[in-house]
Structure formats: structure tokens, C-alpha cells
Amino acid sequence: TYPSSQNHEKFYEKRGTDGLFAQKTLEITEEVFSSYKNQGGYYMLGRTRDQIRTTEQVKAAMTTCQALKLDALVIIGGVTSNTDAAQLAETFAESKCSTKVVGVPVTLNGDLKNQFVETTVGFDTICKVNSQLISNVCTDALSAEKYYYFIRLMGRKASHVALECALQSHPNMVLLGEEVAASKLTISDITKQICDAVQARAEKDKYHGVILIPEGLVESIPELYALLQEIHGLHDKGVFIENISSHLSPWASALFDFLPPFIRKQLLLHPESDDSAQLSQIETEKLLAQLVETEINKRLEEGTYKGKKFNAICHFFGYQARGALPSNFDCDYAYVLGHVCYHILAAGLNGYMATVTNLKSPVDQWKCGAAPITSMMTVRGWSRGPTASQIGKPAVHIASVDLKGKAYELLRQNSSSLLMEDIYKNPGPLQFQGPGADLKPISLCVEDRDYMGRIKQLQEYLEKVKNIVKPGCSQDVLKAALSSMAHVTELLTIMSSPSYSGQATI
């Protein structure tokens, strides 16, 4: 049962950032904490807007920190929350506010990823819960042999969740947003691609299948993205929802009219605070299922498709995985990050993120660290709408799925057998004990991301060279060392120069 002590009830009146601005407090004693330990969700302190960005919000946060004489503010979240954390740290330092700000990488989307952050807390759990459900659907598909399941997965713009779930459960197809964007596939290209797959399977007498669709896909399809940008531009200009369709450019208007009514309504929704569309509300899976059905029926009439009727069932796996009890890995990771936060603050650091690397190894080989959030920030120029232009602000940006990475390669290696042979895999429900309980995300394990570990390794080499080559060493050794190091230095200087164009010259 969920906790509900008297004190707590009072605190419940206002939580999240709203509670912070209103100076609401809750002392987290061992007793209070005990009923939240290793649970999912954000219901101990709540979440509201997840944003401390505007001048008023920043001011309100600072007022609270000063009034309550807080030593530190720990901000838990993904790219936007950590961008806020970095800017808050800066403002606090400038204003001589003594509260230190520290960030913790927590988001189910897995899209906060860089040389310091290998994965985020929550990603493993979400992927395990979703993979279980996808596998169940695969089993059902194989039992009934008459449905194509179109499953949309929560995960925001990037397709990390879809990729990991595909690696865990082996569905017939997965449409990664990054792939679609890179190949500039239009909605009709994608429809055709799915129809060709349906047709190829029908020729093998197979009339079932499971297709994964990341919720961010809709923003990766060029013409839909352009349409969304126009709509958001009109929102910015204050055009009412009911008038937007008549203000669209002729081209956008034609696309808009082509789309089924339910999706038009969803595309017209106000954008979110990070300027992206309301991805969880846009039923891309239904749109694709409908377009595929229409196309298959057309092919049936033309005689190019000779199989049985195409039947689709659509699902959205969103909120039902979000508050799940966390996996052993996520619990361990979060515990260690918590400890790291303590050490960051004990050292008096401000604007740092707690990090743990070498995560794919056993816990006793994990490497704790702290990195300035600013070191993860970049400036990207971007514009929106036909005329709008904006000077880029430094921010922690979403990491897309790396189409040259090992995880993606693993998926692609198997894609034709996944498509045709139904090599579905069932990881089963998330376990806390027994076999599989300590498994980690496949994409984490196949990638070689231990950046900090490798830097340390390099430093060990340098130390070794220093120890070998010191007064008293032979001329030969010195000569060999000098010549080698001259080479290395030259190479690295070239590679680090701004004009160096990547892997091309290696």
C-alpha cells in the first residue's frame, strides 16, 4: 500500500517544481523513505511542470533555496531538466547564492547519452516491461496467425526504446525515426515498405506480424515534420486551432487534407514545452495501419497482392510501463548515483552531473565520477516556421540512435530473418530473482562506451612511459620513445584540429 502519513498528506497539496517555488518541504527520514525505496514513479516528491527556465521560475527557485538555506538542489531528469540545472547553477553562482546544483541522469527515453553518461535510470526498466508486452503480442500473433500488430512505444524524439525493445523481443519490423530521417523516407515510402513486407510474408502464407513504431517517428518523416512546424508556427502567432487548417500553405494543406480526420485533430494539438509535438497523443500506429490497409486493398484489386485480407490491431505502450517497479540494474544505478551526488556536494561542486561509467561490468567495477553539465552542452542554431529565426542557446541535446553504432548494427544484421522467419524472443516479465534478474540493456552491453575508463587507461600508459624513460635509461630506449611519441603527438594534433574531417583520412 502507498504511504499516507499525516505530514505527508499535507505535503501532497503541492509538489514537484510548483512545491519548490511555494517553499513546501518534506523531511525525508529513514521512515518516510522506507515505503518508496526501490519503487517506480515520482510520487514521493511529485512532478508538475518539470521546468525551471523562465526568469520567474529561476527567481522563485532561488528565493526558496535562500529562504530555506539549502545546501544543494538535486535535479533529476533528462536533457531539458539537466539543461535547466546547468543554467540554474550558473545563475546561482552569479548571484552568490550558496546553494549548489547537481544533476542526475534519469529518463525512460534513454536519450541523455554522451561520453560521461552511458545510460539513464529508468531506461532498462521501461525496455524490459515493454519487451515483455511486445513478446506477448508476438506469441499471440503466432497463435492466431491473422493479425498485424502495430505497436507505438513511448520514448520521445529518439528511438532508443524501440531499438532496445526490438533487440530484446525480435519483432518482425521496427521503424526507427533516425533511419527514416537519414533516408528521408516519406509517409508513402514507409507505407510501401510495410506493404512490401506484408506481401512478401503473404507469399510464404504468413498473415501475421508485429511492427514497432517509436512515438517520435512522426517528427522524423520529412513532410509530416514540415507540416507540424507550420502548425506550431501558427500556434505561436496565436491562430486558433479551428482556423489553423485554413492558414496552411497550399502544399501543407494538401497533405493535411489527405490525412484521416483523427490524426488531423492530433497534429493540431499545442506543442510541448520543448517545442516538439505532443508525441504521446499522435496515433502514428493507427495512421500507418490505415494507410497500409488501403494500399493492400488497392493491390488486391489490381491483382498484385493475392493474399488474404489484411487485419491490423493497434496498441500504444506508453503510460503502462512508466511507473513500473524498477529493475535490479536501475535500482543499483540510482543508488550509486545518489551516493555520487553526496560526494559531489561534499566537495562543494556546482553545476555537475553525477555519473557512473563501465556500467556493463559488475557493480564492483563501476566507475563513479562527476562531469560539469556544461561539458555536455552544445549550441545548435535552429529556426522554426517559415520566417522565424532564433539564436541558439547552449543546451544538453537529445542523443539520437547512432546508425553507425554496434546496437543498430546488431539489429540490421538480423533484419531480414526478423522480418520473414518469426524468430520472436520472449524475455518474459521483469524478474527480481533468478535467471535474467540482473540482465542489462542489450544496447548498453554491445556498445563500448567506457570513455572515462579508456581515458584512465591512456593515463596509465603515459605513466608507464614516464617511468621507463627517465634519467638512467638507455639511449636506445630514449630514441625509440622520442620517435614514437613524436608520431603519436603529430597524429593527435592533426586529428584534433578543427579542419579535420572525421574518419575519411584514417
Place this chain on the structure above:
Amino acid sequence: TYPSSQNHEKFYEKRGTDGLFAQKTLEITEEVFSSYKNQGGYYMLGRTRDQIRTTEQVKAAMTTCQALKLDALVIIGGVTSNTDAAQLAETFAESKCSTKVVGVPVTLNGDLKNQFVETTVGFDTICKVNSQLISNVCTDALSAEKYYYFIRLMGRKASHVALECALQSHPNMVLLGEEVAASKLTISDITKQICDAVQARAEKDKYHGVILIPEGLVESIPELYALLQEIHGLHDKGVFIENISSHLSPWASALFDFLPPFIRKQLLLHPESDDSAQLSQIETEKLLAQLVETEINKRLEEGTYKGKKFNAICHFFGYQARGALPSNFDCDYAYVLGHVCYHILAAGLNGYMATVTNLKSPVDQWKCGAAPITSMMTVRGWSRGPTASQIGKPAVHIASVDLKGKAYELLRQNSSSLLMEDIYKNPGPLQFQGPGADLKPISLCVEDRDYMGRIKQLQEYLEKVKNIVKPGCSQDVLKAALSSMAHVTELLTIMSSPSYSGQATI
């Protein structure tokens, strides 16, 4: 990975009852079976129509049984499959076909339930998988505090799945079809009931909640049921879908026009083979969410509701739980039933169902049995459409949730605290090892259903009395025994008479 041996691939071409009619066979060796053991779904032998009912179907099944000289046909399923099994057994016996037919109670809906069958294989798994997801949504509701989640659960006409999930996860509200039918609640009564709950919670500053909706609810709402009956009657008469709305009676037509377009389309779908609507396709959760939103907005305008904006998120938990890896309990139960089948057939019985009772006790206290399927069948007169009438056929009928039963009582006892106090409970994901791995359905455990056990107990009493009262016993003992038994006999005779009207006279 799923199996795909050469032989198997061939068999895959035709499976389920279609495979039976086509005389397709698969020899289930230890090796073939090993990769299916303790897995979910029906993908070893497949499923197609799930029906052996028409004269052609029965004939085809018999031809196969005779051609292949089958000793037995084991039919796995719920009420309709077992009704088919009983009729098939009868036909086989009449036709001197030597194949014996045996039924096994397997259905996720849990609606095959009587004095011999305490629960069905699959029910425990489905409820555990769904309860996990409902709990995740509850946690999310409590974290964000801004959404009402309307969750529709698969489970056909009866609300067993919804009841069990509510007992496991403690959502704010559950709308049982049986309750709605018993109280004859209209769609606007239900809307009002939910709105009142939203309003009461808003007064306590709560703007979130989780509401469970069994998929069968739509057929329990009197006016929607009547509308569906009219539509199905028009289907029977061969009226095309696009013309149905213009053939409706004025009253039904008015209701139809009142409903949102998406639900109209779903109500017009062809009924299923058991004459019920396509429950999995009718988005009752969206209908209710929309009606509640409209009503709350109306109250907001009128000033009777003073809270924040009402936000709903809808979910359907259907196919994603269906092929799940089965719980320990379901595996054990299915194994024992399989063994019982063997013994039924070894004894040469025909038309029996394998049964196991006393399931809430440890496995070594389970009681195996066999009951003639006919003993579970009743004749119910029913009519459909304005003029149609039909003579009832004996059938195994769906068991509704018992509104006088202990499981329902347990739910009702807590209903006001469930509604107002957010005493959400998280059973977590289905475990195969460790704490909770061997839990059984709550509704099974609270009900005292060991009918056969109690009959045996009674027989033991009778035996004891017989042993005490025999030639040589004292006159006093004989007198006391006679008088007591006369009493008992009289009482039971009265209670067993057809005119006896229930508990009223006790």
C-alpha cells in the same frame, strides 16, 4: 527463440480447427514439446475459428478422427469450446465413432466457473500481467497528479478479470458489468457516477485517478445492449452496414445519433460467433472519457464543479497480456489437468471435463476429478431482435461475477477508501522465483469453492453415523440418531423442493 524445425514448418501451413478438418498432424515428441513447455499462447497447434459446431464442421472432425484412428480428441477452451466438446462427444457416441472427447477448462476470461471448475488456466496469468500494468499507471497517476486513466480490460462479457485486477491493484474505481446490469444503470447514470467521483476528489484537491472498465460493460448497459441487439438483428437480415443506421427504430436511432462517430462505427461491426458484439473493438473507455469530459465542462460552466480541467488518458489492455509466459500457478494447474485427461481417457470416459478442485490449498492437497460436461450445461430460453425467437439449446454458460460472493464483498468493503484515498497496491511484475511467485488469484482464495471436497466430507459424516449406529448399539444412540436424521432429512427435502425460495426461510 521460437521453434521452427522442418516438420514443424510444414505443419504450420494449417493449424487450429482448420488443421483438424484438413487432417494435418504433428507428432508431439519430447523434443518438439520442449520448446513450448511452460510458454504462453496457442502457437504449438495454433488456433483458427475455435469452433466445431455446424454439421459440416462436426462431420469433418469425425472423419479426421476415424481416418487417423484417434483414441481421443482433447478440446481446450472456455464455455463455447466445451459446449462444442459435449455435443461432439454425443455425436461421436451416437455414430459409434470410437474417439473419446475430453474438455479442459482454459480461458483467460475466467468465466467458465461452476461447482466443478474453480478457475480456468490463464486467468491467473492475465490478471497478474494486467494488475502490474494497472499499478504502473496508478503510480504514474500519483506522480503527475493531473490525469484520469480509463483502462479497458479484455475478458469478454463477464467482469472476472476486472474484479480480480481491482483486488490486486486497488484502482480508484471499477465498473463491473454485473453491477451495472443488476442496477440497470444507463450510460448517463454511469457518466454521472464518474463525474460525481471526479468532483468529490477535486474537493480534496485530487485531479488524478484510475478507472477500470471491463470490455463487456458495453453489453451490460441496458440501452446500448438494446441498440446492439437491433444492429445484430439487421445484420442477420442481411442489411448492409452502411444502411443499418437508417433502419433503426426511432428510439435506437436517437441514441445512435447521440454517440460519437468513432463508437458508432464500432457498434456497427458484425457480431462474433457467440452472438456477442466485437467487444475488443468497442472503445467504451473512450466513450466514457468523452462523456465525462463533456459533463464536467458543463458543470464547470454552471459553477457546480469548481476544480481544475479534467484530463483523461485511455488505454486498452488486451492482446498484450494474452500470450504472456504463464504464472507458476497456471503452469501447475495445466500440468495436473493434462495428467487428469490421460486418466479420463485411460478409463474410457467420453464427454468429460478434467477438473482439479481445492486449488487454493497447496498442490499436494489438490483434488483431481472428472465431471460430465453435460452436468455443467443448462438450457436458457432467449430471443434476439424484435421478432426472433429461438428454442434454447443446452450449453455451458458464462458464469457472471457473483454479486453475493466473497470476492465482490471484499471489493465493496473497500470501495469508498479505494475511491478517495489512493490506496493503490503494486503487486509488481509476475515473478517465477522469490516472494509472490506462488500467489494465486485473490478471488479464488477468498471464495470457498471446494464443492467436491465438501461433498466428500459429507460422505465421511454419513459413513461415520453408519458405523456408530449398527446392530449392537444402545437404544439411546439409535433414538438420538433417528431423531436427528429425521430432522436433517426433512430440512433437506424442503430445501431441495422446486418451490423453495432461497435463504428467506432460514
